[in-house]
Amino acid sequence: MVNFELNGAHVSFEAPATMTLLDMLRVELGVTSVKKGCEQGECGACTVLIDGYPMTSCIILAPQVEGRHVCTIDGLAENPLMKELREAFMENGAVQCGFCTPGILLSAYALLRDNKRPSEEEVKTAIEGNICRCTGYVAIIESILDAAERIAPD
Amino acid sequence: MEYDRILSDLLNRDEYLVVGKKTVRLDALDKLLGKARFTSDYIPKNTMTVKVVRSTMPHALIKRVDTSTALMVPGVVTILTAKDVPGENEIGYALPEQPFLNDKKVHYVGDPIALVCAIDETTAQEAMEAVVVEYEPLPAVFDIDAALAEGAPIIHKENNVAVKTKIRKGDIAKGWKDSDVVVEDTYWSPYQEHMCLEPEAAYAVPDGVGKVTIIACMQSPHLVREKVARVLGWKLNQVRVIQALTGGAFGKKDDTGPLISGYAALAAIKTGKPAAYIMDRSEVLSVTPKRFPVRFKYRSGADGKGKLTAVEVEITLEVGAYANRAPFWLWRQTAHACGPYEVPNVAVDGRAVYTNKVYGGSYRGFGNLALHFAAEQQVDKLAYELDMDPVDFRMKNILRIGSRTTCDQLLDNSVGIDKCLAGVAAASDWAKHREPVRIGTKIRGWGVGCAYHGNSTSRSTPDWSAASLMIHGDGSLTYRTAICEIGQGSPFGHAKIVAEIIGCNLDSIKIEQPDTDSTPDSKPTHGSRGLMMGGTAAADAAIKLRERIIRVASNMLDCPEAHVELRDSQAYNRKKPSVKIPFAEIVEEMHIRGENPASYGFYTSPRRFFDVDTGLGYNYAVYTFAASVAEVEVDTETGQVEVTKIWPAMDVGKVIDPLMVDGQIHGAISQGIGFAIMENLQLKDGVVTTTGFKDYIIPSALDTPEIDDTIVVEEPYKHAAFGAKGVGEPSIISIVPAVVNAIHHATGLRFSTIPITPDRMHKALKEAGKK
Numbered sequence: 001m002v003n004f005e006l007n008g009a010h011v012s013f014e015a016p017a018t019m020t021l022l023d024m025l026r027v028e029l030g031v032t033s034v035k036k037g038c039e040q041g042e043c044g045a046c047t048v049l050i051d052g053y054p055m056t057s058c059i060i061l062a063p064q065v066e067g068r069h070v071c072t073i074d075g076l077a078e079n080p081l082m083k084e085l086r087e088a089f090m091e092n093g094a095v096q097c098g099f100c101t102p103g104i105l106l107s108a109y110a111l112l113r114d115n116k117r118p119s120e121e122e123v124k125t126a127i128e129g130n131i132c133r134c135t136g137y138v139a140i141i142e143s144i145l146d147a148a149e150r151i152a153p154d
Numbered sequence: 155m156e157y158d159r160i161l162s163d164l165l166n167r168d169e170y171l172v173v174g175k176k177t178v179r180l181d182a183l184d185k186l187l188g189k190a191r192f193t194s195d196y197i198p199k200n201t202m203t204v205k206v207v208r209s210t211m212p213h214a215l216i217k218r219v220d221t222s223t224a225l226m227v228p229g230v231v232t233i234l235t236a237k238d239v240p241g242e243n244e245i246g247y248a249l250p251e252q253p254f255l256n257d258k259k260v261h262y263v264g265d266p267i268a269l270v271c272a273i274d275e276t277t278a279q280e281a282m283e284a285v286v287v288e289y290e291p292l293p294a295v296f297d298i299d300a301a302l303a304e305g306a307p308i309i310h311k312e313n314n315v316a317v318k319t320k321i322r323k324g325d326i327a328k329g330w331k332d333s334d335v336v337v338e339d340t341y342w343s344p345y346q347e348h349m350c351l352e353p354e355a356a357y358a359v360p361d362g363v364g365k366v367t368i369i370a371c372m373q374s375p376h377l378v379r380e381k382v383a384r385v386l387g388w389k390l391n392q393v394r395v396i397q398a399l400t401g402g403a404f405g406k407k408d409d410t411g412p413l414i415s416g417y418a419a420l421a422a423i424k425t426g427k428p429a430a431y432i433m434d435r436s437e438v439l440s441v442t443p444k445r446f447p448v449r450f451k452y453r454s455g456a457d458g459k460g461k462l463t464a465v466e467v468e469i470t471l472e473v474g475a476y477a478n479r480a481p482f483w484l485w486r487q488t489a490h491a492c493g494p495y496e497v498p499n500v501a502v503d504g505r506a507v508y509t510n511k512v513y514g515g516s517y518r519g520f521g522n523l524a525l526h527f528a529a530e531q532q533v534d535k536l537a538y539e540l541d542m543d544p545v546d547f548r549m550k551n552i553l554r555i556g557s558r559t560t561c562d563q564l565l566d567n568s569v570g571i572d573k574c575l576a577g578v579a580a581a582s583d584w585a586k587h588r589e590p591v592r593i594g595t596k597i598r599g600w601g602v603g604c605a606y607h608g609n610s611t612s613r614s615t616p617d618w619s620a621a622s623l624m625i626h627g628d629g630s631l632t633y634r635t636a637i638c639e640i641g642q643g644s645p646f647g648h649a650k651i652v653a654e655i656i657g658c659n660l661d662s663i664k665i666e667q668p669d670t671d672s673t674p675d676s677k678p679t680h681g682s683r684g685l686m687m688g689g690t691a692a693a694d695a696a697i698k699l700r701e702r703i704i705r706v707a708s709n710m711l712d713c714p715e716a717h718v719e720l721r722d723s724q725a726y727n728r729k730k731p732s733v734k735i736p737f738a739e740i741v742e743e744m745h746i747r748g749e750n751p752a753s754y755g756f757y758t759s760p761r762r763f764f765d766v767d768t769g770l771g772y773n774y775a776v777y778t779f780a781a782s783v784a785e786v787e788v789d790t791e792t793g794q795v796e797v798t799k800i801w802p803a804m805d806v807g808k809v810i811d812p813l814m815v816d817g818q819i820h821g822a823i824s825q826g827i828g829f830a831i832m833e834n835l836q837l838k839d840g841v842v843t844t845t846g847f848k849d850y851i852i853p854s855a856l857d858t859p860e861i862d863d864t865i866v867v868e869e870p871y872k873h874a875a876f877g878a879k880g881v882g883e884p885s886i887i888s889i890v891p892a893v894v895n896a897i898h899h900a901t902g903l904r905f906s907t908i909p910i911t912p913d914r915m916h917k918a919l920k921e922a923g924k925k
């Protein structure tokens with residue numbers, strides 16, 4: 001039995017030892033905002049925050065989150081920082097197919113939470129593990145910088 | 155019909171309401187909230203899993219398929235083979251040589267043989283391993299020369315040539331006589347994997363007797379319906395296909411959509427249970443179609459004044475195990491062989507050759523990316539030979555209104571390549587960058603690439619599209635198109651066209667997910683036709699509905715029809731704008747007066763003469779043009795190439811949304827850079843060995859160059875809504891040549907193959923004694 005917190009709510013789930021966190025979230029708990037792009041820990045589509053830090057849930061086993069806080073974008077729908085990010089993504093056209101989007105938002109959120117005014121290089125490094133094949137990253141990087149500007153104007 | 159004029163007359167507006175303006179996509183919020191559903195998000199827990207038993211041999215006869223042991227694995231529902239295919243066991247796109255499930259002969263490692271249906275993934279996997287396939291191996295060929303050699307093993311037919319193409323224009327012998335300089339080279343453009351973020355997924359549910367509903371990622375629900383109905387031996391209306399939001403496609407899912415839907419549908423109707431087929435990443439890389447590899451042998455000539463005199467090309471396309479899109483792909487390369495330049499004497503011969511490898515398929519740029527990689531280096535070489543500036547040389551030969559293309563097609567409208575080229579040259583300060591610059595161990599260089607890309611079907615083949623529009627009692631609208639949202643946002647572009655014509659609020663339109671039970675057949679989302687063809691069908695539907703709204707409104711407002719203005723989902727008299735009638739009231743009145751609140755739009759592209767024997771005539775309805783300048787830095791110690799800046803320009807006809815144009819261009823720059831210097835699909839004995847993001851490396855955020863503001867040229871296409879042309883595909887084509895030409899500028903080295911990886915560069919620098 002794994003006990004953990006998912007987006008602020010307590011969850012107990014009988015997870016087989018070999019089940020990934022990604023499968024537990026998507027298949028068993030119905031959290032479909034977390035995407036499966038590779039199951040190799042390489043694309044970032046399955047990114048979640050574990051105790052606040054972005055991790056690829058496809059290479060973490062469900063039992064490993066025992067006692068941890070797991071957060072997906074569903075848990076940040078009302079979060080002011082996430083709202084700014086969403087606004088910026090919309091205005092800059094940073095969403096195309098949208099498959100990478102939840103993962104990228106979580107990486108961006110974790111960055112801006114800890115670093116209010118990141119440089120462009122820091123933004124690129126923060127989302128380096130999140131592959132996007134559609135946008136060429138330009139609008140995404142701009143959006144994250146814009147959101148930073150909005151939450152912490154000079 | 156000249157749509158841009160019709161529309162501007164009709165709308166009687168100097169300034170557009172939404173067309174040409176930045177707008178937030180209607181689907182953005184769902185995607186940002188994680189509420190957008192892709193195929194696998196619809197699949198309930200405990201759905202029967204389908205897995206495909208695939209050939210482990212590159213070329214072999216199937217002697218026996220034994221499923222008896224596998225069927226005994228607890229939890230296996232059934233295992234389906236070719237004999238279970240109720241309809242035609244055929245899924246080929248252009249040629250009927252591709253069985254849906256193989257039972258006689260396999261042609262590459264990955265050919266499907268059986269479908270295992272089981273209660274879960276693990277069981278299916280276990281059963282799959284227990285299926286016994288006995289083969290009689292045949293000699294296999296892994297490259298085009300081996301396939302063409304005397305006595306080569308026969309893959310589908312004698313000599314292994316699937317199709318041939320040919321163009322003869324002018325007098326090639328005279329062309330060589332007129333040439334003062336001639337350059338020759340052979341180029342090889344390899345496979346490219348699309349790497350859509352979403353792996354293929356299909357979900358099928360048996361729907362009563364004699365009907366099945368499929369939800370899957372794809373690019374054409376009606377193509378999927380046609381192919382699946384054929385395999386099932388059913389009528390089209392027995393197969394309902396719904397396109398789920400698709401997580402990237404780039405052409406790939408036009409090819410895989412019918413296959414994956416077929417596997418899930420056959421499993422569902424044979425077992426009577428809902429069935430799910432989801433590919434994993436390594437399966438996607440190993441067995442699904444890629445950008446076709448191709449070899450070009452080029453000979454190009456110019457006279458002393460810098461005018462192109464002759465181009466002769468031999469194209470050998472490697473199709474892999476099945477021809478699939480090869481006839482169309484090869485023709486595109488043949489027809490664009492001169493690049494966007496006027497050349498009086500041309501001879502092109504193409505052939506598409508089978509090998510026992512993963513087959514080629516649709517991919518953004520469709521043949522033209524590889525073609526321009528070669529053609530644009532030829533042009534660059536001629537400029538250097540003549541000691542002319544590469545931009546000036548291009549300018550002297552560039553296509554303009556009144557020019558004739560490779561196919562001798564007279565261009566009479568919508569040609570903006572000269573403006574694109576002039577634009578990027580100015581923006582990049584081209585004239586100041588004629589010498590490479592050394593910075594420590596790095597050398598910086600600049601290169602230019604031009605491109606053109608025919609929209610829609612070739613050789614004057616009929617192309618048409620349809621759309622429908624319905625206005626509801628509260629004034630909201632439902633728009634239906636089978637042009638799929640695959641990331642590019644084309645259906646949203648249609649919605650903007652509709653909103654512009656109807657004068658409704660953009661957010662009052664809901665775009666229905668394509669569903670063959672209700673969505674008109676718009677034909678596929680490919681060939682740069684989604685906006686140009688689909689958007690014009692949308693305009694047709696909107697114009698019809700607008701006429702009815704205006705008729706009723708003029709009556710209600712008691713003013714002439716010509717005075718009625720539609721805006722903000724309201725109608726008013728332009729002369730007396732204080733009284734406004736909301737659409738809801740107009741719709742009520744429409745019902746009373748018997749004015750149809752639904753409309754069907756249909757558009758057929760113009761056709762003219764084309765001579766298939768010479769390959770000359772009216773080929774594509776219109777072309778999109780693009781030019782780019784690239785700045786690169788080559789590290790002479792490590793061989794690492796970095797693309798530091800791109801200046802893009804494009805003639806898009808008319809911008810429907812600048813954010814979407816930029817989005818396509820930025821994405822294309824990334825994919826183009828990936829293809830030019832990073833992406834390297836490896837095969838060993840016909841088996842793909844790079845099976846994930848770890849070894850098939852594509853650009854990450856760290857590989858993003860600086861991108862200058864897009865120079866947008868608008869030379870409207872007179873037969874399409876607002877004059878818009880396709881953007882998504884053409885945007886990638888000029889990137890690769892710009893990068894390789896910049897690398898040459900920096901190092902003096904010409905690369906006849908890509909990707910230019912650090913290894914390749916390192917070796918080349920060493921050989922040239924530059925290190």
Ligand code: FES
Nearest residue numbers: 037038042044058
């Ligand atoms: S699915 Fe986890 S990193 Fe790709």
Ligand code: FES
Nearest residue numbers: 097100132133134
């Ligand atoms: S938007 Fe499609 S992968 Fe990022």
